[in-house]
Amino acid sequence: MRHRERASYERATVNAILDEALICHVGFMAEGQPYVLPTTHARIDEQLYLHGAAANHMLSSLANGAPLCVTVTLIDALVLARSYFRHSMNYRSVVVLGAARAVTDPEEKGRAMHALIERVHPGRSALIRPPTPQELDVTTVLALPIEEASAKIRTGPPIDLEADYARPCWAGVLPLELKGGTPIPDARVPPGLAPPREIAAWSRKPRSRS
Secondary structure (H helix, E strand, O other): OOOHHHEEOOHHHHHHHHHHOOOEEEEEEEOOEEEEEEEOEEEEOOEEEEEEEOOOHHHHHHOOOOEEEEEEEEEEEEEEOOOOOOOEEEEEEEEEEEEOEEOOOHHHHHHHHHHHHHHHOOOHHHOOOOOOHHHHHOEEEEEEEOOEEEEEEEOOOOOOOHHHHHOOOOOEEEEOOEEOOOOOOOOOOOOOOOOOHHHHOOEEOOOOOO
């Protein structure tokens, strides 16, 4: 309930954060034990897709419609204040609540797998082999309707107490970004085959520099 001014229920905002995040964390209960596990995800319209091996404990537990909570968080900057209490981070996060269904239709499962590849590296799916029917059979895909979802966002500089502004220390915002290093080729890549420019220059820059 704190900082209600940071909350957003606009679907475009929720979807944009979901699309930018590379991983999500899935919270659920199984046999009386709480779990929070990381996985990859992809969104198609108003469905959020999760996938993994058919033997995956999390997915098999959720395939029967158990309640779950999916969260994503993007850290855009460190917010360095003039007191312990006022330090913070600029971030964008989303919480999605609901129950998932197991995707059994091969075409829908294929679309979900395609989306999972394309969101990490657009255009990659045209270069690689699609999954075989056997590979799809041993893969569980869950679809979670994005119905009960909210975003929370913090931007801007530190908010210090007036008395602390006189302290002789630097304060402000340190922007962060996620970017790739030098690509390391697999040992069996043909000699002379360079990585695509999009891979060499891959990055996820924060939406705002403040």
